Amino acid sequence: MKNKDLKIYLAAPRGFCAGVDRAIEIVKKSINKFGSPVYVRHEIVHNKHVVENLKKIGAIFVEELSEIKDKTRPVIFSAHGVPKKVPKEAQDLKMEYIDATCPLVSKVHREAENLNKAGFHIFLIGHENHPEVVGTMGQIPEGSIELVETIDDVEDIDIPSNKKLAFVTQTTLSVDDTKDIIDALKKKFPQIKEPNKEDICYATTNRQAAVKKIASKCDMFFVIGSRNSSNSKRLVEVADKAGCNYSELIHSESSVPLEKISKCNSIGISSGASAPEILVQNFIEKIKENFNVEIQEVEIVKENVTFKVPGKLN
Incomplete structure (x- = not known):
């Protein structure tokens, strides 16, 4: 050959990307500042090579705060973002936490909160169970945001026509597929409010x-x-x-x-x-x-x- x-x-x-760079830097700087171990809730970014290298210098990865034995050690939240209940849980446990949520994901969180406060029912275009989707949906009360994964999901939406509607999206979606879903939402709900600036990063x-x-x-x-x-x-x-x-x-x-x-x-x-x-x-x-x-x-x-x-x- x-x-x-x-x-x-x-x-x-x-x-x-810049969000991943920042998240990895946050883990390294936290270990420098606080010593090891430092806990990280969920993979800091979705890459085994990165996670293994951070383990070598003193990061311990957990899925939930309850798994952390030594609550005096700091915990870092991953770049994907977390539901509101997670920082609250850390505060209740008197744990030091550092939030490595990507700023572009945080922007979507703020959009969802502001829309919710303004009385909108929100559709989140994204993939079920992805940590970013779990985090975004966890910013506002249950029932005020619903997940839309496909055009078929749009067809199945049954909602009163007098409701104020808006949508946000996961930041890591296919640009083309998302456009098709957005088009379907706009066709079904011509008054739907869209983000001022596209959410896909x-x-x-x-x-x-x-x-x-x-x-x-x-x-x-x-x-x-x-x-x-x-x-x-x-x-x-x-x-x-x-x-x-x-x-x-x-x-x-x-x-x-x-x-x-x-x-x-x-x-x-x-x-x-x-x-x-x-x-x-x-x-x-x-x-x-x-x-x-x-x-x-x-x-x-x-x-x-x-x-x-x-x-x-x-």
């Missing part, structure tokens, strides 16, 4: 646009990311819809599918917003060992967004 030429289209931007939008740009040129498309990463799974779907015949998620248990790649003349590579660049480079190195590789990086936009870590960690 080493004699075979292979062209790699490398999507840019790819990988870590800049990084999700940019990564999907970069994949779209190159997918049709590729015999196969690979997205480096975790199986529980919403934005990574959406990139695989985007590559499929944009004209690549075969797209695949490469996660921590995946081996490099050299046999499949040997049948290709060109492949595309991107990575989800919680996947470190080292995983992309390792994947490419493995391919280079077996093929004559030419890499073309296709960058659609330069990202220069950064988010500050909480002041108390500086």
